[in-house]
Amino acid sequence: MRAVQVTEFGGPEVLKPVELPDPVAGPGQVLIEVERIGLNYADTHQAENSYLAPSRLPLVPGGEVAGRTPDGRRVVALLGELGGYAERAVTAEATVFPLPDAIDDLTALSMLVQGATAAILLRRNTHLADGESVVVHAAAGGVGTIAVQLAKAWGAGRVIATASTEEKRALALELGADVAVDSRAENLTETLIEANGGRRVDIVLDMVGGTTTDQSIAALAPFGRLGFYGMAGREEPKPVRLRNLMGHSTTVSGMWLSHVFxxxxxxxxxxxxxxxDLAARGVIRAIPGGEYPLAEARAAHEALRSRGTVGKLLLDPTR
Structure with missing residues (x-):
């Protein structure tokens, strides 16, 4: 079968199209004929071995696919051992989910990791309550586009989106954000407070890291919460001092979707x-970010790392 493999760690250049033997499903596993492959920013970390879980060589990246089982059922699946950048994949039955007719592959793959991440952050990490203000960083990205919509659907009083371009900010407003600000603002703390009508914010969803995290924590209201779920800026924020958390009654939490299981x-x-269900009823929708042939996985990773993409990126193993 055709696949994309990594035999040495590094940037997008290490993603190489190859021919590999077909995987074989063992006891408790399901073979999937892959029709679409979902990309996540975490894939770029796996290729360079900088993710939370260490990568092992050689590896076929990719943790999520949509396709069909040998008996023809449409499914979407999480792959515990990666292997998604390929024409066929094998994973445990427990991480294979049937696809309703109303849900297309783009929507399914948008919800599988990024939608679930947004939902868990809002519900479990930051405990969104009616009327609270929510800042969504990288609001035009895979998680961000879903988080903006969910926050509005679940009762947020004011959703503040941040993004780096006018086009991305316009998309966030279209999706329901009340205001969209430049993520590159010189003083992001003041910018967020001003965007919230002069009041400090209740919730921040952050996958950037570095000074973005530092300035977001400084913008939190008493009993405000920051949910941290990635480090796309590849820069560590300052250490959080417990004394400061107590002094401002703020909460900083991290979330890795794997722990939900x-x-x-x-x-x-x-x-x-x-x-x-929300997607089928039109309450939320997936945003297409581009579809690449399987052999062009390198170009897809370059696009992800450029931070210039929006929504959900896919690979098509049929071309």
């Missing part, structure tokens, strides 16, 4: 079902 009950499955 350790919670009692079917938290992930319930979340995904809810997201599919």
């Amino acid at each position: 350790r919670l009692p009950g079917n938290v992930y499955g319930t979340t995904l079902t809810e997201l599919f």
Whole structure:
């Protein structure tokens, strides 16, 4: 089968089209004929071995696919051992989910990781309450576009989007943000407070890191919460001092979606079902960010790392 493999860690240049043997499903596993592959920013970290979970060589990147089982069922799946950048993939039955007819592959893959991330951040990390203000950094990205829509649907009083270009800010406003500001503002703390009518903000969703995180924490109101779920800027924020958290009654939390599967009950499955229902009813929608042939995975990673993309990027293994 055709696949994309990494045999040495590095940037987009290490993604090489190759021919590999077809995977074989073992006990408790499902073989999937892949029709679309979802890309996440985390894929770029896996290729350079800078992600939370260490990568092992050689590897076929990619943790999410949409396709069909050998008996013809449409499914979307999380791949625990990666392997998604390929024409066929194998994963555990527990991480394979049926696709309703109303949900296309783009929507399914947008909700599988990025939509679920936005939902868990709003519900479990930051405990969004009616009327609260929510800052969504990188609001035109995969998680950001869903987070803006969910925050509005779930009762946020004011959604403040940040993005680096006028086009991205316009998209965030179209999706329901009340105001969109330049993420490169010289004093982001003051910019966020001003965007909230002169009041400090209740919630920040942050996947940037560095000074963006530092200035966002400084913009939080008493009992404000920051949910941290990525470091696209590849820059560490300043260490958080517990004394400062207590002094301002603020909360800083981190979230890695993998840990949701350790919670009692079917938290992930319930979340995904809810997201599919919201999408089917038109409450939220996926934003296409571009579709690349499988062999052009390098170009897709270059686009992701440029921070110039919007919405959800896909690979098409059929071309």
